[in-house]
Amino acid sequence: MSQASPIVHKTRTQLVVEVLREKILSGDIKAGEPLRQSALAQELNVSRIPVREALLQLEAEGLVKFEAHKGATATELSVEQASELFELRALIEPDLLRKSIPNLTEKQLNHAEEVLTKLESAFRSENAVNTWSELNTQFHACLYLGANRPQAMEVIKGLNTNSDRYIRLQLLLTGGIPRAETEHRQLLELCRSGQIDAAATLLVNHILHAKDGVKKLVEEHVNNDK
Amino acid sequence: MSQASPIVHKTRTQLVVEVLREKILSGDIKAGEPLRQSALAQELNVSRIPVREALLQLEAEGLVKFEAHKGATATELSVEQASELFELRALIEPDLLRKSIPNLTEKQLNHAEEVLTKLESAFRSENAVNTWSELNTQFHACLYLGANRPQAMEVIKGLNTNSDRYIRLQLLLTGGIPRAETEHRQLLELCRSGQIDAAATLLVNHILHAKDGVKKLVEEHVNNDK
DNA sequence: TGGGCCCTTTTTGTATACAAAGTGGCGTAT
DNA sequence: ATACGCCACTTTGTATACAAAAAGGGCCCA
Structure with a gap:
């Protein structure tokens, strides 16, 4: 595609x-x-x-x-397992980002922005749900390009495919989209201006927030079922 | 087996x-x-x-x-790639260890010790090279059991299979065995006595030292070839 | 002499056919 | 009535056979 x-x-x-x-x-x-x-x-x-x-x-x-x-x-993927995946991401991705930012080129940043724009427009068209997480993953990946860590990127990609179903849930049902959009834009700007610590912190929160969203969502869902 | x-x-x-x-x-x-x-x-x-x-x-x-x-x-696995794998381990494993130590049971610690003993005797019998890394991985894994993080454990396992060939090299050719043995014993004791920070620090060094060993080894090897 | 095309050969990809393991139900014996 | 074992059926595992893609080489032509 x-x-x-x-x-x-x-x-x-x-x-x-x-x-x-x-x-x-x-x-x-x-x-x-x-x-x-x-x-x-x-x-x-x-x-x-x-x-x-x-x-x-x-x-x-x-x-x-x-x-x-x-x-x-x-396979089933329990919420506990999904949470674990998010926590792993929250551990690995900021590390990648820190290593990446100093080496990010203008070109790479622009490419990230392009992907982000695509992602945002996908958010707007309901029938593109299946492309959300792919673009999301891709955007994050762009920001880590400067780290030159292909193996770690592979791992992250794997974690994402696995938590994908929950990411969809979270975005669709928790109204997480506007927040995610804001955070993505902020993140991109922090990368541009080389504010490593701020970017890393934002990223951790971004990921952990998604985790919490999923958790809350599923808890409610369980309660509704009863 | x-x-x-x-x-x-x-x-x-x-x-x-x-x-x-x-x-x-x-x-x-x-x-x-x-x-x-x-x-x-x-x-x-x-x-x-x-x-x-x-x-x-x-x-x-x-x-x-x-x-x-x-x-x-x-597949080829360049030293850079191998280094990356070690660094990833150095990032993830200490985190696991920290979460694990408070929950480690007596039984789990004893099991870890058993595996360690097996590993040590494998070190002694030259023709058991192929079991080294398996036992090594297993020992590390035992210590993380308390963290209850199956997904992270899977990732670690994957990283290990991949760096396996280099681990063999490192142990065989850098004389890394005695040092590894000492560190393993120390690590086990720190876990037993609940010294989280010390254990985590030791673990980071343990892993990064292995990385450096591999790097040095390969650099020499390259020089010899010239 | 050099470049490009076609054909042969090799190697991979997939369908079909058969073997073996697993599953469930029926019957029998206690 | 229940528990055990046998048998038929379903599903998976693997071999063989065939189709399709790629690699290599020779031939023709410029």
Whole structure:
């Protein structure tokens, strides 16, 4: 979608991965639900092989649990686990940001702003929910580019895919969008002006606030169910 | 090996994963080397399907790069990348340790000591090199059990598998073993006596020292090559 | 002589077919 | 009536076979 790619032939496996990932993250496939290989294969008009390989990849992403001879299920992600993911981000990302800011180029900052603008317009169009977290992740990633820490970026990306479903929840249902927007803009400005400490602090709060939002949301939800 | 497992049928895929992982980590398969599916299949007496699935899993672990239609190669891990992994550990593990110490039970501490003893005896028997890092990781993991942070533990585990080849190097060639042993014992005692700050500090140094060892080692190696 | 195109060969990707493990239900024996 | 075991069915795991993409080499042409 974002690639100016010179003709890319996607394998069926990759297609299946994308479809399933989206279905799991959007809640279309519910947590704990068994994923039957033949059913999926038939549904997507492929053989079981690409389905198996896709499930394997999704397991690596933490979205699926694959048990030998028993089958795959969409993983549950408890609020506690999600909180943990946010806390990990709150630990790692500020560190990255601190290392990054001194090396950020004008170009990188502008690119970050571009992404941010895209994100903001996505916030405005309701039917782009599935792109929110991708753009969000991307924006954050842009700011860390100066740190030159590819491995850490990978880890962060993984944490994000996993907490993705909760991020969606949080943004959609807690009215977290305006606040997130403000904070993103502020963050970008602090980076521009090289205010490392302020930026890092803001970032920690930004992430922990999201965590709290998710927690509150789910607690309420549980109460409503009773 | 360590499981008191109630009859476990390993799938061929899992077997292939283990064989290949060991070969890559031990350097038997060199970085950048292409991994031909049919060759591996023939060599291990399985069909290409389990080989493919194994390669996919190893890609998720970061040990293999899998390119569609082009094939898989064992990944290179530059010293810079390895350093980054150590630094990430130095960031995350002390945090885990701090959260863990107050909740560590007598039982958990004793278990940690058991593992440590095993590790020490493995250090002594040269032909157990491949178990070193597993036991090492396991020991560290024991100390973090009190933190109740399964996700973070997963991340750490991933970082360790990746830096594994360098850990081996470091221990084998830098004479890092005695120092590691001392530090491990100290760390355990600090945990027992609840000295959080001291333990965390020691841990940071322990990890960063390993990083420096690797760096120095590789620099020398490069010089020797010239 | 050098560059580009086509064809051959190799290697990967996927479908189909078969083997093996797991699951549930029925029947029997106590 | 219940507990155990056997058998049929479902689902997963793996081999084989075929399709499609990429890599390499030779040929033609400029």
